Amino acid sequence: MHASRRQLLLSALAAGVSTTLPLRALAAPGAVADPRLSALLDAFVDEILRASPLTATSLGLDKGAYAALKRRLDDRSAEGRRREIAAYADRARRLRAIPRGGLSGRDLTVYDTVLYAMDVGAEGGRFAYGQDYANPYVVSQQDGTVAITPEFLNSQHLIETREDAEAYLARLEQMGAAIDAETARMADAAGQGVIPPAFILATTLKQLTDARAPEPGSARMVTSLAERAKAKGLEGDWRGRATAIVAQKVYPAIDRQIAGVKALQPRATNDAGVWKFKDGADYYRWALKYNTTTDLTPAEIHEIGLRQGREIDALMDGILKSQGLSQGTVGERMSALTKDPRFLYPNTEAGKREVVEYIQAKVDEIRPFIPQFSKLGLKAPVEVRPVPKEIEAGAALGYMNFAALDGSRPAIYYVNLSDTSNWPRYTLASLTMHEALPGHAWQGAYLAERNSEIHTIASLTGFGAFTEGWALYAEQLADEVGLYKDDPFGRLGYLQAIRFRCARLVVDTGLHDKRWTREQAIQELAGATGRSVGAATSEVDRYCASPGQACAYKVGHNEIVRLREKAKAALGPKFDLRDFNDAVVSTGGTPLAVLETVVDRYVAEAKA
Structure with missing residues (x-):
């Protein structure tokens, strides 16, 4: 899952009042060339941090002039939500006062990115329930003070x-x-x-x-x-x-x-x-827009999931047959493999330690491949931890907390070990590529280690389709450089993970648009992917509490791959995978529509 449960970290829980405090220690000089835009973004950062002390601490910014924030929690009240919605609209108004036509390059990217975030956040104010980050319930198995704060x-x-x-x-x-x-x-x-x-x-x-x-x-x-x-x-x-x-x-x-x-x-x-609520259909369309940063309809997303699922099934079928597994559907064969003792860890404390040690070994294994992906030279330290026992019943199966911007805390990669049968060994490599390297931890490391190149606002606007799309694309990169060349079951685990994201498109839209029951969704997810019923149940319940969020992964991945093919076609022999990847990561995170303008600019510069 996400770097945090929020997909737009601009979801600071109250509208802070802009101050005259200079943010030069936060926003590196030159990160934004236009002085008026730079000053306005500085003010936005100040407002957001003061309104969300937890965000300030997460980024390691609760120091100096912001030291008092370390003594506060975010405002979880109804009035706090009203203030945050008003803040989105107010920031959008102030940003539009700067003529877009006078901007270029990175300034234009950050302008469009922040404006999109503010507009889509303000749009959520149409609905009188839930959180601004597209969770309809204030308290659920994965949201609320008890689930998050300890x-x-x-x-x-x-x-x-x-x-x-x-x-x-x-x-x-x-x-x-x-x-x-x-x-x-x-x-x-x-x-x-x-x-x-x-x-x-x-x-x-x-x-x-x-x-x-x-x-x-x-x-x-x-x-x-x-x-x-x-x-x-x-x-x-x-x-x-x-x-x-x-x-x-x-x-x-x-x-x-x-x-x-x-x-x-x-x-x-x-x-x-959410179809059952007043304006539930409109709410779901907004949740999809919020999470995918596209205007794709539920029907379009559902069809993409079905079509791409069939394509991945064909690839998995070939590997399964090469391993002597030819009877039944792909999902049935993967379900049998999920229960195969060869790949299971004991559901004991010792077995859970083995899982963590294996994951750490996979982090170490991928590091030598990083220069084939990128020229950035990031250190990207990662710490692997089990999800705390008191919240594992409702927590995602895996998620990442980004590193602090000041280097005081590495990225923390959490794996839910409530039941080790959810994690056959062949699934763990791809999970690690997604959550750690070259996925979330790598993309987040750019914000922490190269913050002189990018405005701090980028660390406060994390778009799910970008961050999860990049992490799913990172799984593909690991396969492309040959991580699984001598490991057919590891590659099967990677393809199963991609298949799983296709199924998410089908199941999420099924639940919230086609009025599927929970049981129908669990059956579809487990049947299509071969994952255990327990894992499928945990996932489906997550989709119920966070409509649209599960669609961010594959929609984002599809767009990054499409843009890579577009760049390849335009550049021919001048195309360098590392330059493309670095152009994407060095945005700090953008809506998908804005990402295409970044890639177009990279292509133009490469041609020149």
């Missing part, structure tokens, strides 16, 4: 000084109010008929109950601070103070949210798609 505090809130530890406690103090704000919004949405499906509520309830289960002093929110403060030699009763906050403020708020979820259960149905 791991954020553990992995992204660094503890180096006494001030850092005090800031951690300040954030812990605010968790109760944030949870209560979400509970109130959840009840308000229910009054408008917006209630998560019964199966989403059941998983969410389990997650909340699991988070509430430990004694306060044993909660990870407490032990994380206590252990890291002790390791840094910071004297103080950190454990006692954190325990008191969890016991007196956090746990009671979780109890109230548990009660809120239980109150919704008698009214919930198993209808899986």
Whole structure:
């Protein structure tokens, strides 16, 4: 999955007020040539960071003039959402005041990119429910303070000084109010008929109950601070103070949210798609636009998934037959392979450590190939971690947190090990190419390591179709340089991953446009890909909570491949794969329509 659960990190949760604070430490001089545009983007960065302290911390920017942000959480209230929607429209208005015709090169790219982000964000204000990043539910198995904040505090809130530890406690103090704000919004949405499906509520309830289960002093929110403060030699009763906050403020708020979820259960149905809501069809079209950065209709996306799925099936069929597997459909043969003991890890703590070690070995294996992909010379450090146990029931099967811009924290690649049978060994290489190198971690490393070349606004506008499209394209690059030349099952795992993204197009549109049931979607996904029913169930539930997000991958991949073929045809022998890849990555991330203008400019420069 994503670098975070948000696809547009411009989804800062309140509209900050522009200040006169200079951002020269953030926006490198010369990253944007036009002085008026540069100044306006500086102001946008300031507003976004002040409105979303969690974003500031994630990027390692909660220092200096922004140090106070380390003591705050984002505003999760209804008023906070109203402010953020207003901020999108206001920034779009201010940006349009700069004549586009006077811009060129990178300035034009960043102008078009930011304007698209603001417009599509403001468009989401038409709908009176959900989050601005196309999640219709304020609280679900993959969204909300309980699902996000404890791991954020553990992995992204660094503890180096006494001030850092005090800031951690300040954030812990605010968790109760944030949870209560979400509970109130959840009840308000229910009054408008917006209630998560019964199966989403059941998983969410389990997650909340699991988070509430430990004694306060044993909660990870407490032990994380206590252990890291002790390791840094910071004297103080950190454990006692954190325990008191969890016991007196956090746990009671979780109890109230548990009660809120239980109150919704008698009214919930198993209808899986957003079609059931007022303006649900329009909401889904907006969610697809938001996530794919295209105007493709649900019907068009559904057909693309069916057609490309058949094409991948033909390739997989050839490999399966070469390995003596010829009986049944491709999906049936892959399903049998999924259960083959040769490829499975024990579902034990030792087996889970083996999975992490194998993934790390695959990160190391691909590094020598990187010069064939790119001339950028990025270091791109990556740390592999299992998804924390308290959230693994509802979390994605794999996802990436980008590295901090200041180098204080590497990219963190999370793999969900709730059940190791979801990860036969032959599937792990392609997953690693996607999440780590040359996928998310590589693309994110450009923002961190070459930030003198690009405005900081690029780190705040992550488009799902670009980031996930690049990561899926990265899986293809690994195959093209021969990573699987002596590993037919590894290549089968890669093709299965591509097939899986085709099936996502079919299933997501099936759920939200064609009114499929959850069971129908699970059957289609498992049957088409051969993945376990457990893995398919986790995926389908994710699509229900984040409509359209699963379509970003293949739509983005298709466009990057199309643009590469366009560049090849135009340049002939002058085409250099490394230059093309670097032209894409060095945008920092753009909507797909803007990406074509970047590639056209790269072609023109290569010809010259």
